[in-house]
Amino acid sequence: MHETHTHVTEQIKSLLATGTEEALIDFVDTLHPADIVDLLEELDEAERSTFFHAIPADVAADIVEELEPIDQAELIRLMGAERSSEILREMDSDDAADLIAELPAAKAETLLDLMDIHGEDVRELLQYDEHSSGGIMATEYVSVHSEWTVEQTLSELRRVAPEAETVYYIYVLDDDEQLVGVLSFRDLVVAALDTRIDAIMNTNVLSVPVEADQEDVAQLFKKYRFLALPVVDKENKLTGIITADDILDVFEEEATEDIQKIAGTTPLEHPYFSSSIKELWSSRIVWLLVLFLAASLSGGIMQKFSTAMQTMIELTFFVPLLIDCGGNAGSQASTVVIRGLAVRDIRLRDIWAVMARELVVGLGLGAVMAGIGFLRAWRVGGSSAIGIVVSLAVLAIVVFSTVLGAILPIVATALRVDPAVMSAPLITTIVDAVGLLIYFSIAQLVLQV
Amino acid sequence: MHETHTHVTEQIKSLLATGTEEALIDFVDTLHPADIVDLLEELDEAERSTFFHAIPADVAADIVEELEPIDQAELIRLMGAERSSEILREMDSDDAADLIAELPAAKAETLLDLMDIHGEDVRELLQYDEHSSGGIMATEYVSVHSEWTVEQTLSELRRVAPEAETVYYIYVLDDDEQLVGVLSFRDLVVAALDTRIDAIMNTNVLSVPVEADQEDVAQLFKKYRFLALPVVDKENKLTGIITADDILDVFEEEATEDIQKIAGTTPLEHPYFSSSIKELWSSRIVWLLVLFLAASLSGGIMQKFSTAMQTMIELTFFVPLLIDCGGNAGSQASTVVIRGLAVRDIRLRDIWAVMARELVVGLGLGAVMAGIGFLRAWRVGGSSAIGIVVSLAVLAIVVFSTVLGAILPIVATALRVDPAVMSAPLITTIVDAVGLLIYFSIAQLVLQV
Numbered sequence: 001m002h003e004t005h006t007h008v009t010e011q012i013k014s015l016l017a018t019g020t021e022e023a024l025i026d027f028v029d030t031l032h033p034a035d036i037v038d039l040l041e042e043l044d045e046a047e048r049s050t051f052f053h054a055i056p057a058d059v060a061a062d063i064v065e066e067l068e069p070i071d072q073a074e075l076i077r078l079m080g081a082e083r084s085s086e087i088l089r090e091m092d093s094d095d096a097a098d099l100i101a102e103l104p105a106a107k108a109e110t111l112l113d114l115m116d117i118h119g120e121d122v123r124e125l126l127q128y129d130e131h132s133s134g135g136i137m138a139t140e141y142v143s144v145h146s147e148w149t150v151e152q153t154l155s156e157l158r159r160v161a162p163e164a165e166t167v168y169y170i171y172v173l174d175d176d177e178q179l180v181g182v183l184s185f186r187d188l189v190v191a192a193l194d195t196r197i198d199a200i201m202n203t204n205v206l207s208v209p210v211e212a213d214q215e216d217v218a219q220l221f222k223k224y225r226f227l228a229l230p231v232v233d234k235e236n237k238l239t240g241i242i243t244a245d246d247i248l249d250v251f252e253e254e255a256t257e258d259i260q261k262i263a264g265t266t267p268l269e270h271p272y273f274s275s276s277i278k279e280l281w282s283s284r285i286v287w288l289l290v291l292f293l294a295a296s297l298s299g300g301i302m303q304k305f306s307t308a309m310q311t312m313i314e315l316t317f318f319v320p321l322l323i324d325c326g327g328n329a330g331s332q333a334s335t336v337v338i339r340g341l342a343v344r345d346i347r348l349r350d351i352w353a354v355m356a357r358e359l360v361v362g363l364g365l366g367a368v369m370a371g372i373g374f375l376r377a378w379r380v381g382g383s384s385a386i387g388i389v390v391s392l393a394v395l396a397i398v399v400f401s402t403v404l405g406a407i408l409p410i411v412a413t414a415l416r417v418d419p420a421v422m423s424a425p426l427i428t429t430i431v432d433a434v435g436l437l438i439y440f441s442i443a444q445l446v447l448q449v
Numbered sequence: 450m451h452e453t454h455t456h457v458t459e460q461i462k463s464l465l466a467t468g469t470e471e472a473l474i475d476f477v478d479t480l481h482p483a484d485i486v487d488l489l490e491e492l493d494e495a496e497r498s499t500f501f502h503a504i505p506a507d508v509a510a511d512i513v514e515e516l517e518p519i520d521q522a523e524l525i526r527l528m529g530a531e532r533s534s535e536i537l538r539e540m541d542s543d544d545a546a547d548l549i550a551e552l553p554a555a556k557a558e559t560l561l562d563l564m565d566i567h568g569e570d571v572r573e574l575l576q577y578d579e580h581s582s583g584g585i586m587a588t589e590y591v592s593v594h595s596e597w598t599v600e601q602t603l604s605e606l607r608r609v610a611p612e613a614e615t616v617y618y619i620y621v622l623d624d625d626e627q628l629v630g631v632l633s634f635r636d637l638v639v640a641a642l643d644t645r646i647d648a649i650m651n652t653n654v655l656s657v658p659v660e661a662d663q664e665d666v667a668q669l670f671k672k673y674r675f676l677a678l679p680v681v682d683k684e685n686k687l688t689g690i691i692t693a694d695d696i697l698d699v700f701e702e703e704a705t706e707d708i709q710k711i712a713g714t715t716p717l718e719h720p721y722f723s724s725s726i727k728e729l730w731s732s733r734i735v736w737l738l739v740l741f742l743a744a745s746l747s748g749g750i751m752q753k754f755s756t757a758m759q760t761m762i763e764l765t766f767f768v769p770l771l772i773d774c775g776g777n778a779g780s781q782a783s784t785v786v787i788r789g790l791a792v793r794d795i796r797l798r799d800i801w802a803v804m805a806r807e808l809v810v811g812l813g814l815g816a817v818m819a820g821i822g823f824l825r826a827w828r829v830g831g832s833s834a835i836g837i838v839v840s841l842a843v844l845a846i847v848v849f850s851t852v853l854g855a856i857l858p859i860v861a862t863a864l865r866v867d868p869a870v871m872s873a874p875l876i877t878t879i880v881d882a883v884g885l886l887i888y889f890s891i892a893q894l895v896l897q898v
Binding site for chain 1: 483550603607610617635638653673676693701705707708709712713714717726745748758759762765767769770772776780787802803806810814817820842874878880
């Protein structure tokens with residue numbers, strides 16, 4: 001169905017070198033903007049510049065919308081302000097705002113001025129927090145007045161369809177521009193042409209405020225399976241629209257952030273290869289340092305029991321095993337709970353239920369591990385006494401880590417701290433120290449060292 | 450805009466007890482199916498049964514589609530086969546298939562037989578792997594023939610609109626039922642009524658085969674920002690349609706699976722509270738056991754160097770710190786790379802670029818940590834020699850763990866193993882053993898113990 005990548009690249013290169021502008025435009029017309037993005041990598045700077053000057057601005061806009069922010073900025077630099085603003089004018093306002101937000105202030109101002117009326121829309125969008133509904137909405141919605149007829153609405157649709165983000169929902173406003181209803185395309189198709197809109201509109205219209213958190217908005221899309229959701233300001237005036245494709249990005253972005261936080265790194269702003277070495281470094285050093293200092297705790301406990309270890313050096317053999325055991329059991333529990341909280345499977349009020357379940361799961365896991373731990377410690381340590389010490393320690397550590405790992409993220413939520421901060425490395429460090437304390441205490445009690 | 454939860458629950462309870470069926474139906478009509486799901490929790494079994502017998506089957510179907518699988522199965526049991534099949538007939542075929550796949554075979558057969566012609570559609574969907582496009586597609590698409598006019602198409606739309614999953618794309622078939630084009634609603638609105646469909650359809654229609662992996666399909670939606678995508682069989686015949694709302698579920702499901710694998714648990718089939726204690730236990734025990742056995746490696750290395758430790762017990766104080774350091778640095782790198790692979794930011798061919806970047810990042814992280822490690826070991830261990838040993842070990846361990854953590858997931862991808870298997874706990878265990886070996890070797894060399 002699609003021609004091969006290399007073949008298409010060659011064709012574009014030869015059209016850029018020797019073809020007419022019309023031939024190039026006709027060829028580009030057969031390709032999807034998202035595919036052209038892949039081809040751009042193969043062109044050199046001069047070819048890329050020629051390309052973006054030759055094709056119509058609206059086609060260029062569709063392509064630029066698909067680029068990564070770092071490539072967009074590079075392209076703006078390459079094309080100059082005049083051509084850039086032509087293309088920006090054709091972009092959806094939400095995408096244009098995202099692009100301009102990444103540019104230096106002076107450059108952004110120049111472009112916004114050149115964009116005229118479109119620049120005003122974008123300026124307004126730039127005021128909102130980038131993780132709020134205002135930050136992800138577009139201003140290209142379709143709205144009609146409640147006293148219009150179906151026929152008037154259809155002709156308005158014909159007029160705005162090429163510009164709008166989505167024409168699948170039509171929003172109905174009253175005389176004060178307040179949002180009073182919504183129509184789906186389905187409703188229009190099945191109605192007679194002279195029907196009044198307020199006779200067929202759905203008045204039970206759900207909207208979100210401009211300052212709503214994008215993660216909450218994403219959960220609304222998931223729950224109600226919307227294709228689009230209107231955004232209103234404090235006076236219930238329609239100010240924008242969020243579409244399902246924006247929400248796909250939010251879902252992926254939020255999952256990536258959670259995953260990175262769970263591993264104890266500050267979430268990266270950009271994709272891996274768009275992040276500088278310095279950004280990669282600084283996203284990781286903070287937690288490493290915190291955990292490094294916290295690991296001193298475990299060191300202190302080792303120090304406290306150094307006489308015991310000197311008396312019976314075999315005790316040290318099981319330190320890595322016990323540490324890993326607690327860390328792993330704790331991370332498993334915390335990760336499952338952090339994700340459960342994120343997708344709203346687990347709520348604050350479930351804390352006791354989670355604790356009870358994890359206690360049982362922890363006992364089940366600990367019992368098996370304690371059995372194996374006993375056999376191994378007996379064989380390596382040379383006495384059943386050391387076997388008993390290790391297996392009791394394993395049981396206690398696994399139960400403690402499992403319950404703590406499950407509870408901490410919920411406690412964090414209650415304290416309005418991001419549960420993902422209760423990440424695997426932090427829990428590992430806590431249970432390391434406590435685990436060693438448990439282990440050596442049992443050893444002193446049982447072995448009298 | 451929405452009445453409070455308790456208020457609505459009370460109203461439904463009183464309508465069930467004393468109201469007429471009409472009053473109940475009218476009231477339910479004002480609520481969104483997704484909101485009714487929340488209310489159902491508050492009803493007892495008898496009330497729930499009355500409720501689902503009183504409301505029209507198509508409304509009931511919309512509600513059942515929103516339920517978790519475990520609640521759907523419970524409801525089917527409560528309602529009996531006759532009423533269940535009436536409701537199933539009104540459900541979208543993909544949702545009906547998901548529900549029936551969860552039931553015992555005998556029960557499923559009874560229901561499928563009662564569903565008549567709808568049962569046949571569902572039977573067909575049940576053949577496909579649940580993670581393939583066949584497994585997530587629905588059969589309720591809108592298709593027209595290429596020689597039809599816009600007017601014929603509009604009247605077909607009026608006929609099928611209430612049943613179809615989406616009416617926003619209309620698929621165009623030739624005489625052999627092959628998929629030859631696609632029309633959007635936009636195209637229809639702006640065309641004259643007597644225009645032939647093949648004159649305005651887009652022939653560059655992208656489709657996916659029934660056996661395509663749902664994760665690949667999700668990436669197509671993300672790249673091309675589709676609202677829906679047609680699914681074809683081996684002969685390019687249209688067999689179903691995947692809509693953007695199904696893809697939201699796929700995105701969340703895949704992210705949850707990745708997160709759980711990264712923490713070393715087998716992904717759970719169901720949400721947290723729908724999973725039994727046994728399922729929670731068995732999702733975690735496998736990796737814990739593997740890692741427990743692997744931790745024996747570290748134990749063996751400790752044993753090998755027991756004389757050194759006995760001579761200088763201070764060496765043991767830093768074991769937890771070094772172990773955590775390597776584990777944390779390794780998990781950070783592996784998690785970032787696993788996620789980068791999942792969202793296609795990192796590809797197989799990037800292995801050398803990733804290795805080079807991570808080497809530099811690891812050196813940067815290791816240098817800082819080595820500095821702090823030197824000061825701490827000097828103070829606690831009482832000699833600058835032990836400070837040198839610890840700081841050299843920290844540097845080597847952090848660099849090694851960072852590079853290994855980043856590379857292993859890419860190697861796994863090359864070997865067609867899921868990169869998320871190269872999870873934090875596995876990497877922790879590997880770098881534990883290697884880290885201890887590095888540490889004690891440096892210690893023997895420098896301190897001559």
